[in-house]
Amino acid sequence: MVLMLLSVFMVGWFIPETARIPVSGATAADWHPQSFWHYPWGRSGTHKGIDIFAAKGTAALAATDGLVISTGFDSLGGNYVLLLGAKWRFHYYAHLQSIDTSSGDWLKAGSVLGKVGDSGNAQGKPPHLHYQIQTIFPQWAQYQAHQPQAWKKLFYINPNQFLTQRKAS
Numbered sequence: 001m002v003l004m005l006l007s008v009f010m011v012g013w014f015i016p017e018t019a020r021i022p023v024s025g026a027t028a029a030d031w032h033p034q035s036f037w038h039y040p041w042g043r044s045g046t047h048k049g050i051d052i053f054a055a056k057g058t059a060a061l062a063a064t065d066g067l068v069i070s071t072g073f074d075s076l077g078g079n080y081v082l083l084l085g086a087k088w089r090f091h092y093y094a095h096l097q098s099i100d101t102s103s104g105d106w107l108k109a110g111s112v113l114g115k116v117g118d119s120g121n122a123q124g125k126p127p128h129l130h131y132q133i134q135t136i137f138p139q140w141a142q143y144q145a146h147q148p149q150a151w152k153k154l155f156y157i158n159p160n161q162f163l164t165q166r167k168a169s
């Protein structure tokens with residue numbers, strides 16, 4: 001058990017950090033650049049990711065290399081995939097129509113992990129991929145006390161910055 005945890009921990013450091021837009025054929029015009037931490041945002045309070053709009057059934061892709069650590073369904077995210085990428089960042093893909101990967105799979109950036117849909121609380125809304133990135137290391141630079149859920153924001157990466165600063169394609 002300890003050895004397993006240790007090896008998972010090591011994996012977090014050695015996964016190369018790559019980035020690509022996690023929807024087939026999408027460009028930065030397919031999400032709103034300001035939608036990260038938009039407030040108010042339904043039951044979540046703030047919007048912890050970005051929504052990449054695409055036709056239902058479009059391939060959802062891994063944004064980075066990484067290890068699939070969980071897949072399943074929850075009432076907010078619908079069908080989701082959670083992937084551990086470089087720097088101990090957790091990449092969360094939600095509202096999928098279908099999941100085309102499973103826990104334990106190693107995905108390269110650009111690998112198909114599911115199809116864009118409107119599952120979970122996106123039902124009745126235009127199909128989109130909710131993409132969010134969590135980190136276990138606080139991002140002190142983005143602390144702004146006046147913001148809603150400011151302390152929580154320390155543990156999220158802005159996917160808009162993540163994808164555009166790296167000139168993802």
Ligand SMILES: [Zn+2]
Nearest residue numbers: 049050051130
């Ligand atoms: Zn969203």
